[in-house]
Amino acid sequence: MADTDLRKEIQEQQAEPLLPIEKKLIVGSLLTGVVLLAALVVVNLFLGS
Amino acid sequence: MTDTTASRLQTATRLTINEDWLSVLIGPLVFGLALASLGNVDLLGWAATTKVWTDPSHALAPFAPSYGALSGLAALFATYLALLLVLSAAAAALKADVRRFALTFSVTFWLAYASWILGSYAHLAAVTPADFSKYGISWSLRLTNEGGYIIALLLGLIIANFFPRFAAWLNEAIRPELYIKIAIVVLGGVIAVTAAGKLNLASTVFLRGIAAIIEAYLIYWAVIYFIARQYFGFSREWAAPLASGISICGVAAAIATGGAIRARPQVAVLVSSLVVVFAVIEVLILPFLAQTFLAHEPLVAASWIGLSVKTDGAAVAAGGITEALILTKNAAEGINYQPGWILGTTATIKVFIDLFIGIWAFILAHIWTTYINVAKPSSRAKLVEIYQRFPKFILGFILTFIIGLSLALSLGKAQAAQLTAAIGEANIFRVTFFILTFFSIGVLSNFRKLWEDGLGKLAAVYVVSLFGFVIWVGLAISWLFFHGIKPPLAG
Numbered sequence: 001m002a003d004t005d006l007r008k009e010i011q012e013q014q015a016e017p018l019l020p021i022e023k024k025l026i027v028g029s030l031l032t033g034v035v036l037l038a039a040l041v042v043v044n045l046f047l048g049s
Numbered sequence: 050m051t052d053t054t055a056s057r058l059q060t061a062t063r064l065t066i067n068e069d070w071l072s073v074l075i076g077p078l079v080f081g082l083a084l085a086s087l088g089n090v091d092l093l094g095w096a097a098t099t100k101v102w103t104d105p106s107h108a109l110a111p112f113a114p115s116y117g118a119l120s121g122l123a124a125l126f127a128t129y130l131a132l133l134l135v136l137s138a139a140a141a142a143l144k145a146d147v148r149r150f151a152l153t154f155s156v157t158f159w160l161a162y163a164s165w166i167l168g169s170y171a172h173l174a175a176v177t178p179a180d181f182s183k184y185g186i187s188w189s190l191r192l193t194n195e196g197g198y199i200i201a202l203l204l205g206l207i208i209a210n211f212f213p214r215f216a217a218w219l220n221e222a223i224r225p226e227l228y229i230k231i232a233i234v235v236l237g238g239v240i241a242v243t244a245a246g247k248l249n250l251a252s253t254v255f256l257r258g259i260a261a262i263i264e265a266y267l268i269y270w271a272v273i274y275f276i277a278r279q280y281f282g283f284s285r286e287w288a289a290p291l292a293s294g295i296s297i298c299g300v301a302a303a304i305a306t307g308g309a310i311r312a313r314p315q316v317a318v319l320v321s322s323l324v325v326v327f328a329v330i331e332v333l334i335l336p337f338l339a340q341t342f343l344a345h346e347p348l349v350a351a352s353w354i355g356l357s358v359k360t361d362g363a364a365v366a367a368g369g370i371t372e373a374l375i376l377t378k379n380a381a382e383g384i385n386y387q388p389g390w391i392l393g394t395t396a397t398i399k400v401f402i403d404l405f406i407g408i409w410a411f412i413l414a415h416i417w418t419t420y421i422n423v424a425k426p427s428s429r430a431k432l433v434e435i436y437q438r439f440p441k442f443i444l445g446f447i448l449t450f451i452i453g454l455s456l457a458l459s460l461g462k463a464q465a466a467q468l469t470a471a472i473g474e475a476n477i478f479r480v481t482f483f484i485l486t487f488f489s490i491g492v493l494s495n496f497r498k499l500w501e502d503g504l505g506k507l508a509a510v511y512v513v514s515l516f517g518f519v520i521w522v523g524l525a526i527s528w529l530f531f532h533g534i535k536p537p538l539a540g
Binding site: 006010011013014015016018019021022025026027029030032033034036037040041043044047 | 253256257259260263264266267268270271272274275278279282283284285287315319416420421506507526529530
């Protein structure tokens with residue numbers, strides 16, 4: 001695809017609403033990440049004490 | 050970067066021999082040759098090393114005193130020839146034009162190394178009052194000799210943006226991914242020998258590396274994907290590689306994700322270009338910020354660099370610059386930390402993040418082909434994609450790490466000193482590959498062309514994500530896990 005077509009495509013993109021699976025992916029990732037990080041912080045404190 | 054490096058990566062995933070596998074061959078080769086000195090056979094001592102200089106005739110010397118009969122320039126020429134030989138063989142394996150590679154690599158090597166030599170000029174590199182006295186100078190930019198990396202980068206940027214035809218001509222030898230992967234594989238052995246002296250601290254660093262994985266994949270990726278989709282209106286095809294490029298690891302992650310969600314190749318190429326541009330900007334700024342604000346928390350700085358700079362090359366090299374700057378600042382205050390820990394921590398953080406690219410790509414492929422762009426069963430995500438997208442150079446890193454650690458833990462005192470010298474020789478080549486990486490990254494960064502390619506809106510996502518989120522969360526998590534943990538003192 002020509003460079004100008006790509007630039008035009010990026011600038012003129014129409015918004016696609018988030019699908020339910022996308023929302024699940026975002027929320028699920030964040031929640032899992034926060035929980036695992038919290039667990040790692042606890043392990044870190046336990047190992048350090 | 051536009052089509053060149055990223056498209057090489059895409060093509061390479063389909064070839065049996067690619068830059069990843071070559072780094073698994075060449076890195077251990079360099080490491081193995083260096084270790085020959087344990088058997089009293091010094092195979093790499095002729096390699097050129099650079100010192101801080103006021104008189105250019107004193108800038109270069111062979112690494113080992115036993116090769117003292119060689120002049121500095123002869124040592125550098127020998128280093129160039131050795132690399133030309135090995136990398137031309139690598140180019141042949143990659144089915145590149147070997148004669149063209151040899152010619153362009155020659156120009157690349159001498160330009161890049163000239164930058165390194167310039168970076169060691171006392172008025173640029175000298176830092177402490179003792180240095181000033183030793184070299185008879187009254188001022189210096191205090192960049193340390195690792196400022197040579199910045200000069201190589203700037204020279205590459207000048208070539209890319211003001212001499213684009215010359216940059217295009219150099220193309221065959223501009224292979225930052227190959228150079229940095231070889232460097233990281235060699236670095237595995239260097240880190241292992243450093244870590245062996247302080248295993249408790251090393252295992253602490255490893256544990257905290259796990260936090261980096263969680264942060265990059267589960268937290269950064271989700272937030273950046275949401276920002277790209279919801280606030281910037283990017284389609285799924287653009288938002289997923291963009292989120293991976295900004296949150297995980299630049300080029301490799303963007304391409305792996307693009308392939309996983311079956312995006313058009315040019316999407317990943319453009320995203321990769323963006324990540325390289327911002328990595329260049331970060332390398333020029335973050336190490337100096339780290340020195341100013343985090344000098345008394347060296348491992349917080351190391352982790353922060355690893356979490357914030359999003360290409361392997363720029364991150365690990367930025368770790369090297371940060372180490373030089375922070376060690377020097379502390380040395381001026383009478384605190385002499387053992388070298389290698391800051392660079393090692395940054396490299397470990399990056400390697401840990403890279404470990405999971407294949408798994409993340411598979412997860413995204415599964416979601417995309419099963420729920421979003423539902424594919425025929427034969428086109429759905431397969432578990433073999435985890436292996437296909439796994440960065441193979443990490444196998445080389447693990448190999449040299451295991452060998453280095455085993456030797457360091459098993460050798461007696463006398464041979465331990467020989468091992469340290471051997472690692473020093475391997476490190477010469479690690480530094481040389483870093484120099485080539487910095488120069489190559491600069492040559493690939495034609496800002497005007499990238500802007501014409503439609504980078505503006507993508508760059509806006511990067512700016513918002515990086516400065517609104519990635520840097521601060523990275524700093525917070527680095528502080529949480531590394532605050533108060535210091536490298537051991539030297540000697």
